[in-house]
Structure formats: structure tokens, C-alpha cells
Amino acid sequence: MRLTEEGRRRVEEMNRVHAALAEFFKLIGVPPEVAEEEAEKLEHVVSPVVVRRIEALSEALRRLGEVLKGVEVESDRRGCGGQRGGSPGGG
Numbered sequence: 376m377r378l379t380e381e382g383r384r385r386v387e388e389m390n391r392v393h394a395a396l397a398e399f400f401k402l403i404g405v406p407p408e409v410a411e412e413e414a415e416k417l418e419h420v421v422s423p424v425v426v427r428r429i430e431a432l433s434e435a436l437r438r439l440g441e442v443l444k445g446v447e448v449e450s451d452r453r454g455c456g457g458q459r460g461g462s463p464g465g466g
Contacts, residue, residue, distance in 0.1 A: 392426050394414075396414035
């Protein structure tokens with residue numbers, strides 16, 4: 376079986392949509408096997424506008440995760456241990 380150029384484009388787009396959905400679900404804590412199953416279902420019905428917003432949100436979540444890891448590392452170096460209110464006067 377051979378795909379036309381249009382068919383190939385559609386397959387690539389469906390793969391991109393699936394990957395975007397599955398990645399987003401995993402980022403929000405959905406177990407990987409469930410994320411893949413749900414992405415498989417939704418990739419056929421979700422609109423391109425929603426996919427673009429999910430991709431943007433996923434990127435923001437990845438960046439936030441990187442920033443938070445940096446904050447945790449810096450806190451550990453200073454011996455803060457993630458505790459708040461360490462200023463004099465109980466602040």
C-alpha cells in the first residue's frame with residue numbers, strides 16, 4: 376500500500392496530535408499507559424486550535440518544571456530544605 380502525499384501529511388499530523396496529547400497528559404500526572412490510550416481516542420476529534428494550546432501549555436509546564444528544579448537545588452545548597460518562614464520574627 377502506498378500513501379499519497381496528502382495521506383502522508385495526515386498521518387504525520389495525527390502522530391503530532393497524538394504526541395502532544397500524550398505528553399500533556401503525562402505532564403499532569405496521568406500514568407503513561409492511560410495517557411497513551413486517551414491520546415489515541417482524542418486525537419481523532421480534537422481541533423487544531425486546542426492542540427496548539429495544549430502544546431503551548433505543555434511547553435510552559437516543562438519550563439516551569441526546569442525553573443522549580445533550579446529553585447530546589449539552590450534551596451538545598453543554602454540548607455533551606457524547602458522550609459518557609461525562616462526570617463526573624465516568624466515571617
